[in-house]
Amino acid sequence: MHFTSQQRFDDGVLEREFTLGEIPGILWTPASASVTAPVPLILLGHPTLGLRKMYPRLVARARHSAAEGFATATIEHPGSGDRPRWPAAEQARADLRRARETGEPVSHEIVDALILPLVERAVPEWQTALDALLSLPEIGGPVGYSGGVISIGIRLAVVEPRIVAAGLFAGSFVPRAMFEEARQVTIPLHVLLQWDDEGNDRQAALDLFDAFGSKEKSLHANMGGHTGVPQFAGDAAAQFFTRHLK
Amino acid sequence: MHFTSQQRFDDGVLEREFTLGEIPGILWTPASASVTAPVPLILLGHPTLGLRKMYPRLVARARHSAAEGFATATIEHPGSGDRPRWPAAEQARADLRRARETGEPVSHEIVDALILPLVERAVPEWQTALDALLSLPEIGGPVGYSGGVISIGIRLAVVEPRIVAAGLFAGSFVPRAMFEEARQVTIPLHVLLQWDDEGNDRQAALDLFDAFGSKEKSLHANMGGHTGVPQFAGDAAAQFFTRHLK
Known part of the structure; x- marks a missing residue:
């Protein structure tokens, strides 16, 4: 883990960009975090739009969490931002765009091709990042995962015992195989659903919640x-993490 | 409105039993409530088991609300507790018991017979109680409605402009006609659903939420x-009322 830049905001939050091999990431720590008072960590999930595009929303979530005493960190998705694309993912994205333009339903095959390889690649990267983050003296445990891509959160909740609570955003496509995996999740969950999200399959989100x-x-x-998650919903998610990580 | 008894708890909350004509009720006010500092009011809905049986849960909700600065009040349902039964309601309750004992699905006819006359009778009584409660100098506005019977909450939200926010418990039967009424509700709503409530029709609760x-x-x-609503769910409902009644 190599820190490449740092800045401190006027609320005392320290933002540090880092690279972990070829993976860029960002770590935010509250002013209170120190060797003698390490803080719990929340991993910030996000959609596959690239860290740079997501930065304004991520930094807002990070500073909100810091005010509650949490460090937060995020990494770039494989195939997003400046990271190399891979042909199958590009094909799946093109198929998705085409389905949306023609108004066709998005097929299970497209969803599987879009999400499953992403989960396979991203989850070990989050785990490597977790190793590095938890080796920092100012970061303690426990660890939570917050946000999308929901399938990444599900897989992490199943395979990564250091994650003890997850706040998941039910706003992305979910491959059928993930419903089976959801049954294996046993940690406390806080699932956010935007009821009137036209791009999201509400029934699938409810079925997934039932499956956990x-x-x-x-x-x-x-x-x-x-994108219109109300402020009070963010506050409720913060309270969930405070209950489980403090 | 005639006060029949009063006691003060060690947290300063004043409990007063009252009668309003033939209707018994209870009013709880926080120690801070006074002529010069009137407090907002939450009407406490409850299932049709009778005030005496519901008292332990009601007083807990009342004291929790008082700690947040709210007065609360409740009245006995027509046909519950010591209030006179009426034959059609008794028949509907007997039909419901029989359906449950034989494991039959509870028909729309039973639900309509059980709930619609209750709503017709109870809602004007809540409005009369509201008139009396708001005439007390230590009770100001605005007013919220909290709890079940959800159909009573829906009708009140439609017909009673003094109620500006409602926290509804999706745990009771809902007549089909109430779905149409739900579309007319425009005040902020906080709906609680116990996902694994076997006595409740989850899909109907989701459809009702969608209809509001x-x-x-x-x-x-x-x-x-x-009956296992978690403590943190009660806290979230309290925050909803704090957002809308303060």
């Missing part, structure tokens, strides 16, 4: 469209 | 069965 094996799981459905 | 006309509506689904 967790004894404690909450679904918070709100209005406001895909 | 409100621009701001949130569905909070949690585990724990019909």
Whole structure:
């Protein structure tokens, strides 16, 4: 893990960009984080639009979390931002665009081709990032995962025992195979669903919530469209992490 | 409105039982409530098991709300507790018991017979209670409605302009006609659904949430069965009322 730049905001939050091999990432720590007072960590998931495009929303979430005493970190997705594309993913994205333009339903095959290879590649990278982040003296545990891509969150919740709670955003396509994986999730879950998100399959999101094996799981459905998550929904997610990571 | 008894708890909350004609009720006010500092009011809905049986849960909700600065009040349902039964309601309850014992699905006819006359009778009584409660100098506005019977909450939200926000419990039967009424609701809503409530029709609850006309509506689904609403779900409902009544 190699820090490439740093800046401190006026709320005391320290933002550090890093690279982990070829993977760029960003770490935010609250002013209070220190060797003698390490803080819990939340991994910030995001859609596959590239870190640079997502930065304004990510930094807002990071500073909100820092105010609650959490460090947050995120990494670029394989195939997003400046990271190399791979042909199958490009093909799947083109197929998705075409389906949307013609108004056809997005087939299971397109969803599988779009998401499954991404999960296969991204999850080990998140785990490598977790190794590096937890080796920093100012970062303690426990660890939470927050956001999309929901299939990445599901796989991480199943395979990564250091993640003890997840706040998932039900706003992306979910391959059929992930419903089976969802049954294996047992950590506390806080699932956010934008009820009037036209680009999202609401019934699939409800079925997925039903499938989760967790004894404690909450679904918070709100209005406001895909990107219009209300402020109070963010506050509720923060309270979920405070309950489980503190 | 005639106060029949009063007691003050060690948290300063004043509990007063009252009668309003033949209707018994209870009013709880926080220690801070006074003529010069009137407090907002939350009407506490409850299932049709009778006030005496519901008292432990009601007083817990009342004291929780008082800690947030709200007065709360509730009244006995027509046909519950010591209030006179009426034959059609008794028949509907008997039909419901029989359907449950034999494992038959509960028919629309039974639900209509059980709920619609209750709504017709109860809603004007809540409005009369509201008149009396708001005439007390220590009770100001605005007013919220919280709890079940959800159909009573829906009708009140449609016909009673003094109610500006409602926290509804999706845990009771809903007549088909109420779905049409739900479309006319425009006030902010916070709907609680116990996801694993076996006595409740989950799909009907989701359809009802979808039908509400409100621009701001949130569905909070949690585990724990019909009576196992988690503590944090109560906290979230309290925050909803704080956002809208303060």
